[in-house]
Amino acid sequence: MRNRWNILAFTALGLVFSGMSLYLLLHPDRTGVVPNYRNASTHWWDSQNIYEPGTHGFLYCPTFAVLFTLFNLVQPAVLGEIVWRLFGFGLFGWSLWRIAGALPAQNSQLGAMPAAFLVMVSLAVPASLASLNNGQTNLSLSASIVLTAFALRDKKWPLAGIFLTIALILKPIALGPWLLTFAVFRWVRGYLLAGLLGALALGFLHPDLTYAWNQWAEFSNKLLRSYTPENLRVSDIFGILQKANVPTPFHIDTITRCLASFAALWFCWWKYRRGQIPRASWALWVGSCIILTVFNPRAETNSYVLISPLLAYVACIQLLNPAGNKLAGWILAAACIGLMCDGMGKTIYLVTDVWLKPLIVLVVSPLLLRVPEEWKVESGRREG
Numbered sequence: 001m002r003n004r005w006n007i008l009a010f011t012a013l014g015l016v017f018s019g020m021s022l023y024l025l026l027h028p029d030r031t032g033v034v035p036n037y038r039n040a041s042t043h044w045w046d047s048q049n050i051y052e053p054g055t056h057g058f059l060y061c062p063t064f065a066v067l068f069t070l071f072n073l074v075q076p077a078v079l080g081e082i083v084w085r086l087f088g089f090g091l092f093g094w095s096l097w098r099i100a101g102a103l104p105a106q107n108s109q110l111g112a113m114p115a116a117f118l119v120m121v122s123l124a125v126p127a128s129l130a131s132l133n134n135g136q137t138n139l140s141l142s143a144s145i146v147l148t149a150f151a152l153r154d155k156k157w158p159l160a161g162i163f164l165t166i167a168l169i170l171k172p173i174a175l176g177p178w179l180l181t182f183a184v185f186r187w188v189r190g191y192l193l194a195g196l197l198g199a200l201a202l203g204f205l206h207p208d209l210t211y212a213w214n215q216w217a218e219f220s221n222k223l224l225r226s227y228t229p230e231n232l233r234v235s236d237i238f239g240i241l242q243k244a245n246v247p248t249p250f251h252i253d254t255i256t257r258c259l260a261s262f263a264a265l266w267f268c269w270w271k272y273r274r275g276q277i278p279r280a281s282w283a284l285w286v287g288s289c290i291i292l293t294v295f296n297p298r299a300e301t302n303s304y305v306l307i308s309p310l311l312a313y314v315a316c317i318q319l320l321n322p323a324g325n326k327l328a329g330w331i332l333a334a335a336c337i338g339l340m341c342d343g344m345g346k347t348i349y350l351v352t353d354v355w356l357k358p359l360i361v362l363v364v365s366p367l368l369l370r371v372p373e374e375w376k377v378e379s380g381r382r383e384g
Contacts, residue, residue, distance in 0.1 A: 009118040013093050016125060020132055021082045028078040032134030038080075040065040041072040047211050051218040055226045059298075060137075062215045063169050063203035081135060088139035089132055092305075095143035096120045098150055099313045102374065116316060123312035123333055126340035130302040137170040142306045144170065145177060145292075149285035152185060153278050153375065161191025169199055172223055173296060176261065177288035184268045184280055227297050235354045236299040237362065243355040253297075260295040264288070271371070278376045285310060286368045294358045301342045304357045310368065311336050317372050328367050335364045 024031070040050040040058040044065045050058050058065070071087075074080035100117035131138040144167035151160035164181060167174035182192050206212040233239075237256070238248045264287030272280035289307040293299055311332050318329030338360050341352040 005115045005118045009121045012118070012121055013089075013125070016129070016132070017086065017089055020085060024078055024081050024085075028076075028081075031078075031081055032136065034081055034084060034135040037064070037068045037084075037135075038072050038077070041068045044206065044215070045069070047206075047208055049218060050215060051222045057222075059172070059222065059226050061169065061172065061199070061203060061219055062212065063199050066202055066205050067169065085132060085135055088135075088137070088143075089128070091143040092128055092139045092309075093121075095146035095309060096124055096312075099146065099309060100316070102150070102313075116320060119316050119320065120309075120312050123315055123336040124308045126337055126343070127308035128305045129340065129343050131305050134302060136302055138302055138305050141167055141170045141174060142309060144174070145285065145288055145306065146309050148177065148181070149281050152181065152188070152284065153281035155187070155277060157185075157188040158191050160185070160188045161195045164192060165195030165199055168196070172227075173292055173298070176264075176291050177284060180265060180268055180284050180287060183265060184272050184284065185277075233354065234297060234299055235301045235303065236296055236358050237294045239299070239354040240358055257295050257297065260291060264291050267369075275371070275376070279371050282371045282375050286365075290361065290365060290368075294361050299358070301353065301357055304339045304361070307361060308336055308339055311339075311364065314368060314372065317374055332364055332367060335360050 036058050037060075040060070043050045044062065050062070050065055052058070068084075071080050071084045074083050097117060097120075100120045128139055128142075144163045148160050148163040148167065151157075151163060160181065164174070164178050168178055178192065182189055203216065204212045238253055241248050264283075267287050268280055268283040271283035289310050292306050293304055296303060315329050315332035315336060318324035318326065319333065339357055341356055342349045
């Protein structure tokens with residue numbers, strides 16, 4: 001029975017990806033943000049500037065441009081588009097499989113529930129469709145954060161370092177969870193520094209090292225300009241206020257984000273002091289997801305796929321466990337579906353744009369603060 005439910009879940013994932021691939025084949029000119037990645041990769045090897053003026057364009061480190069060459073070389077271009085999306089969606093699906101397998105086997109009432117993976121897919125995938133459509137790195141980044149949290153909980157320090165390095169290459173905003181991990185988990189610091197040095201070294205993979213150095217300098221300038229939350233359409237806590245025509249002075253904006261970051265650090269450290277590794281890894285997952293969505297100065301509506309696996313996991317625990325809080329489970333399940341509002345048609349999109357997703361996360365975030373009992377048991381101990 002479990003295999004049948006899993007097959008149904010994998011079939012759903014396959015149908016979603018096949019539908020997106022068919023759409024790309026029929027409309028090869030509607031490629032979302034991937035042309036930015038392609039242009040950056042092409043310009044890198046042509047020794048041209050990969051960073052255009054302004055707050056948009058290519059917003060990633062040179063290492064990303066180097067590694068994206070693997071996808072840029074795939075021809076025809078539409079096939080490269082599909083392979084890139086397969087990488088992101090596949091990694092996202094793997095993270096959901098990892099979450100579904102985290103239900104403790106000792107508890108037959110919970111662990112034996114055969115539909116866990118299907119429930120995870122049903123709740124987490126809707127929020128991923130917009131990022132899949134645009135070909136954004138959000139899918140891969142979301143999966144990297146999930147896998148980092150599991151690696152930290154299970155004390156697999158090298159894996160945690162690898163996943164956080166991947167996250168940092170995928171998007172500079174991953175510096176947030178990187179710094180949280182470095183501050184709280186002393187065992188992984190060496191792996192984080194090694195990964196950072198490796199990522200930097202890859203970012204100098206070019207015949208002209210002077211050109212590569214200049215591109216890193218351009219990246220630093222781009223970073224400072226692009227992550228200033230001015231004149232941007234941001235779907236965060238201040239997007240809610242701006243939608244309601246409430247003025248948000250720049251200094252209030254900046255102070256609030258700084259306080260939120262320090263609160264996330266305190267939350268991780270406090271959980272570490274109370275329960276050490278399992279509690280701290282949970283706090284890092286929750287804190288990272290909230291900071292990267294409702295307090296992110298460049299949060300888009302598509303960014304909320306970063307938190308959908310977390311919401312789906314807690315909802316799954318509450319709904320599938322006979323002793324779970326069913327009301328909390330249904331609230332979180334509704335929140336997961338609500339995060340797909342930008343894909344529910346133009347009318348709903350225009351009504352909910354910018355403000356609804358951060359509001360949903362703010363409303364349900366108190367349900368995420370308590371560490372589930374299921375999370376406190378490491379994978380290796382379950383199998384025993």
